[in-house]
Amino acid sequence: MSLLKASKLNVGYDKKVIVHDLDFCVNEGDYLCILGSNGAGKSTLMKTIAGLIPKVSGQLDINNFVKRVGYLPQQSIVQKDFPASVYEVVISGCISGLGLRPFFNKKEKETAYMNMKRTGIYELKNKCYRNLSGGQQQRVLLARALCSASGLLMLDEPVNGLDPKAAKDMYELIAGLNKEGVAIIMVSHDVKSALQYPSHILHLGKEHKQLFFGSIKDYENTGYLEKLG
Numbered sequence: 685m686s687l688l689k690a691s692k693l694n695v696g697y698d699k700k701v702i703v704h705d706l707d708f709c710v711n712e713g714d715y716l717c718i719l720g721s722n723g724a725g726k727s728t729l730m731k732t733i734a735g736l737i738p739k740v741s742g743q744l745d746i747n748n749f750v751k752r753v754g755y756l757p758q759q760s761i762v763q764k765d766f767p768a769s770v771y772e773v774v775i776s777g778c779i780s781g782l783g784l785r786p787f788f789n790k791k792e793k794e795t796a797y798m799n800m801k802r803t804g805i806y807e808l809k810n811k812c813y814r815n816l817s818g819g820q821q822q823r824v825l826l827a828r829a830l831c832s833a834s835g836l837l838m839l840d841e842p843v844n845g846l847d848p849k850a851a852k853d854m855y856e857l858i859a860g861l862n863k864e865g866v867a868i869i870m871v872s873h874d875v876k877s878a879l880q881y882p883s884h885i886l887h888l889g890k891e892h893k894q895l896f897f898g899s900i901k902d903y904e905n906t907g908y909l910e911k912l913g
């Protein structure tokens with residue numbers, strides 16, 4: 685099943701195009717890694733897919749099945765200092781389902797508990813988010829994104845600032861979620877580690893155009909990896 689399809693998609697800000705002519709798709713069970721050097725437009729594309737900014741032009745079809753995208757943005761300093769419990773941060777991922785209802789219902793609470801268990805942070809549920817390590821904080825934000833996701837999880841630099849062990853654990857956790865059937869779209873600078881897991885690569889070139897989209901096997905034969913800098 686196709687979850688997402690971009691054709692001749694142009695993304696950017698205030699009608700100014702940052703990346704031209706994107707053509708790629710994400711199917712059920714895929715793990716897409718978006719590569720490109722600094723400023724290539726990776727985060728801009730992620731924000732467009734997540735519905736945070738409008739596309740400039742072209743086609744971006746998102747299957748109704750994934751109308752709710754779980755999005756883990758690049759972590760800011762403000763987020764790192766968030767004065768709430770782990771449980772409160774995680775369940776805030778269910779907020780889009782609240783509508784006018786002022787309290788979380790049983791199903792939403794169960795979703796939060798399930799996703800804390802899935803990401804290995806259940807024991808930390810009453811701890812204050814800002815007192816956790818960087819790796820634990822990222823797991824909390826991942827559990828939060830899972831609460832708002834229905835089949836597609838988007839991660840922008842999920843191992844940024846983590847030590848090598850925490851980064852490896854995070855990659856393995858994400859790969860495990862993918863094996864459970866969650867489709868992943870990830871941006872990472874840490875190319876060597878990041879490339880162990882994805883099924884597909886979208887490489888944005890320096891000319892603000894798509895350099896490559898296809899399977900990881902085909903990508904490895906292109907030599908484009910050396911163009912990253």
Ligand SMILES: Nc1ncnc2c1ncn2[C@@H]1O[C@H](COP(=O)(O)OP(=O)(O)OP(=O)(O)O)[C@@H](O)[C@H]1O
Pocket residue numbers: 697702720721722723724725726727728729
């Ligand atoms: N809110 C904004 N308004 C206008 N231009 C922006 C905005 N945010 C980013 N840009 C510009 O869009 C371009 C692409 O930025 P983007 O953050 O998408 O790149 P990136 O590939 O994610 O970079 P990095 O790897 O450094 O995170 C940059 O030239 C940037 O200055």
